[in-house]
Structures are given as C-alpha cells and as structure tokens.
Amino acid sequence: MGSINLTLFGTPSLLVRSSASWKGFRMPITLSSSRSLLSKAQTLDSELSPGPERSDDASESMVRTYARRKKAKRLVGDVEKNPNGEAPPDQKVANLPDIEEFAYGKVEASKTSKLVLKKTSNTVEPPAHWEEVLEGIRKMRSSEDAPVDSMGCEKAGSLLPPKERRFAVLVSSLLSSQTKDHVTHGAVQRLSEKGLLDADAIIKTDEASLASLIYPVGFYTRKSQYMKKIANICLEKYGGDIPRSLDGLLTLPGMGPKMAHLVMNVAWDDVQGICVDTHVHRISNRLGWVSKPGTGKKTSSPEQTRISLEKWLPKDEWVPINPLLVGFGQTVCTPVRPRCGVCSINELCPSAFKEASSPGSRAKKSSARVKKQ
DNA sequence: GTCCGGTGTA
C-alpha cells in the first residue's frame, strides 16, 4: 500500500505516529523558522520557475485574469484550449472588469466571466505599526502550539512525484475546507491507501465509495462529486495534472479563491496572491489593516480582504501571513471570545477588548468594560 | 443571503 508520506494540515500531535520523516519535516516548520523557510521557497521559486506570470517587476504590471467557474466553463475558451491553463494574452483581457469592482458588487454578475486585477500591490500606505504588530504575533506564535503549526498550508504527498504530488495537494485542499485538520488528514490517508489520489483512479470509483472514504470531512457528499468532476477535467484538459494557473484552478468545481491561491502556493510554488481564509479575514479587520475603499469600514468578504491587503503588504509577507494569522487565530485571536488579555499587541489593536473576551482572565473582562465606556 | 454536515468545544 502506499505508505506515502502524507503530511497535511494535521496538528503535530496527531501526526506524531507518522514516522521520522514527518518529524524531520515538521521540525523546520514551527513558527520562528517558518518565515525563513517560506522565504526560501519563494526565492527558489523565483529562480526555478520563471513562468509567464511571475511576480517580478516585469509582471507586476501584467494584467491578471480571473475566470469564474461556471461561466468560465462556458466562456473561457482560452483557458480550456491551453493545456497548461495559462491566462490569455493581455490584449484579450484589457477591457474586462476589474476584480476589485467585482468584489464590491460593482460589476454585473453576467459580466464577471473574467475579471482583471489591474494593480496588485503597494498602492496604499501601510497601516501604522504593522511591522511591530507582525513581530508581536510571531513571538506569541512561537510559544503557542497551534494546529496550523504543522504546515500553514497543506502539504500532501511530499514523497510523490511532482505531478502526483500536485494532484494530492489539490484533493487535500478540496477536502480541507470547513474541516478540522486531523479529519482532513485521515480522509487523505484513506484515499492514499486506496490509490485514490490519482485522477485515473478517481474516475473509476463511484461517488458513494468516495464519500464513504472521505467521511466525515465537511460536506463529504458534495466533495465526492467535486472530486469526480475535477478528476475528469484534469484528465481531459490537463493530462491528469492540475491547472497551472489561478484561472484554471478556479474553473474546477469546489475551488474558490482561497483554495486556488493555496494550491498555487503549495502545488506550484507560485505566489499569485494572498491566501485569505476566515482567520486572515477576521484578524486583518480587527487590526484595522483592511477596509473598503473610501469608507474605512471593515471588508465584508475574504476576497475584499485579499484585495485590500495586497495593496500594501510587501510581497515577501504574502505567504507567511497566512500560517501566522491562522495560528494566531486558533490560539489567541479566536473568532469568539478572543483572548485579548494574553495578547501582547493588544495596545496596538483597535479592536482589543471590544468583544467579550475569553473567561480565562477576569482582569481582561473588567478591562473590556472599562474600554467600552 | 442560505445551504451543505459531522464533530468538538464552551
């Protein structure tokens, strides 16, 4: 059986039973060093994979296109014709609506088959003290042990050949949404043992079997359907590999912006944008790092947050920001009852003690009341 | 906005 070294998502403690290779892998991942590791990956990426849409200066101004699934299937001929899922040439997308306008509902849904991100970064002044805040979070994270500490993003099938590894990453990303890390890990393990991290094998398996294998990941019925559709598309259009571009990934059912960026980062080592999940979205807003243009109000979707964040956050932080804030969100800056009392940057946080804090420290609660008044 | 969904946690 495939004793494939599948390391994804799991908390370290849950994965301890997996072999020394896991330990060896995990060690460099914990917090303080995750940053340098990720930076290395990015540097390596720049050197090794000079794709047509690299994030260097030359391509900075390059127009990026987004194909929205569903309409994309019907309208995005360019993506479908191109085996690598490359974006169409600039001139073809020059007149398309800006993705930012789309994110704020300024573009009719009927016109969003493709979207253009005209400007990516450094168009806005960074918020005050952001570096100090980030450093503070790093320090807190190095003493906590968050579930995310295993990876930051999933890393599946690290011992597999590249193409198989990419497919494994894609599948585990799909399964991971709205699902606890260790649950995802178990499901991927079962798939792996059956050789079902492969497009060819998946299309030969019925949905019910897939569903029972991935159970109890969130929305397992839908995901089993998505898996079959994705496997079909990957076989037909990408030779069993996964799409190479954001566009192509977004064409796949079950692949939204969050997972598409994650897969681009992890499977292709290609940072196209910030991977914004619920934690990054929530914390960025609490910190006052993002806002709707003009209004200064909180962003109302992860996509808005991504756009807002990409306008000022330096690119070398685009990858590490995710594992950093996710772990912080799992341990300190939790969705409900955030532990502002133990947060070392609460004096820099405009939202500190503004929500009911965790019943761990009375002092904080009283602080909360004081601040509210 | 609502739905998908079993599971852990407060």
Next chain:
DNA sequence: TACACGGGAC
C-alpha cells in the same frame, strides 16, 4: 444549546 470548522455553490 450554539457556534465554529483555515469555503464554495447557488
């Protein structure tokens, strides 16, 4: 009981 789970489709 309620709510979150490193979302996405409709």
